[in-house]
Amino acid sequence: MALISGKTADKIAELMGSLVHATLAIHEPPASKTSTKPGPLVKTFDLEFNPDQLSINRRADWKFTPAPNVRKTTRPEFLGTQPREMSVEVFLDRSDDPDSNDVMKGVEALLACCQVTTLSYAADRPSPPWVVFQWGSFSTARFTAYVESVNASYTLFGTSGMPIRATCQLELREIPSTSPGQNPTSGALNAQRVHQVIAGDSLQSLAFQEYGDSNAWRAIAEANGIDDPSRLRTGDELVLPAAEQVRR
Numbered sequence: 001m002a003l004i005s006g007k008t009a010d011k012i013a014e015l016m017g018s019l020v021h022a023t024l025a026i027h028e029p030p031a032s033k034t035s036t037k038p039g040p041l042v043k044t045f046d047l048e049f050n051p052d053q054l055s056i057n058r059r060a061d062w063k064f065t066p067a068p069n070v071r072k073t074t075r076p077e078f079l080g081t082q083p084r085e086m087s088v089e090v091f092l093d094r095s096d097d098p099d100s101n102d103v104m105k106g107v108e109a110l111l112a113c114c115q116v117t118t119l120s121y122a123a124d125r126p127s128p129p130w131v132v133f134q135w136g137s138f139s140t141a142r143f144t145a146y147v148e149s150v151n152a153s154y155t156l157f158g159t160s161g162m163p164i165r166a167t168c169q170l171e172l173r174e175i176p177s178t179s180p181g182q183n184p185t186s187g188a189l190n191a192q193r194v195h196q197v198i199a200g201d202s203l204q205s206l207a208f209q210e211y212g213d214s215n216a217w218r219a220i221a222e223a224n225g226i227d228d229p230s231r232l233r234t235g236d237e238l239v240l241p242a243a244e245q246v247r248r
Helices: 006-016 102-114 118-122 203-211 214-224
Strands: 023-027 041-046 054-057 060-063 077-080 087-093 130-134 144-157 161-173 193-196 235-241
Touching: 054 118, 054 130, 060 087, 077 214, 102 144, 102 161, 118 235, 130 193, 130 214, 130 235, 214 235
Parallel strands: none
Antiparallel strands: 023 041, 023 130, 054 087, 060 077, 087 161, 130 144, 144 161, 193 235
16 A cells, blocks of 8 residues: 655645645734733744644653652652643745745744844844744644744755755744633633634624624734734634633
8 A cells, every 4th residue: 555645645635625734823922021922913824734743742840859768758749840842844845936935935934933023122022923833623732832943954956046945843832821721810721712814704703702792802802913803814813812811
């Protein structure tokens, strides 16, 4: 039986209309020093080829003190849980168009995730962008993070020297909330999530679907820095605040 590569499988699924592409939503860092929500959306980086694999790592820190008497044991002390780390490979290819500069621009966009944004510098709170990786219903991989490193390998070039194929290894580290998964004041589960805008979406319809109240659209607008609620673009990523954070 012949084996099909991940890239070939992507192409077949795309032709059949069933492929969901992974995306990396790139946001401004929040204006508030204490906020754990990403700021306004800057760019949605669409992965043309879904990753063949990605890895997620999380570690719990424990302290163990050896007992002087070997016949006795001491109970380990839990120190805390480290933020999640994710390693994902991004493949860029324009070998069918040797004059295209898409690969070069794509790598530059990823490298810029490690640079201070202009707005945060102007606000005297310099910070690189915050990002949210999203791949359909794969919720385990969806969390607010910063890009710790980008390692780009150019593997094919056009006759002019323009890179037309590259592989980028991204290392993401989670930016946890004050109390991960909980509202710090009430202890309730924090249901904040990211929604990708589809045709027909409006802030009012999203507010009704999420909170049962179309008038709560202002909370979504505020969380995403939206000044004109009538201008939503298909494919944009919107942060939907937790229900308990929305004022009724």
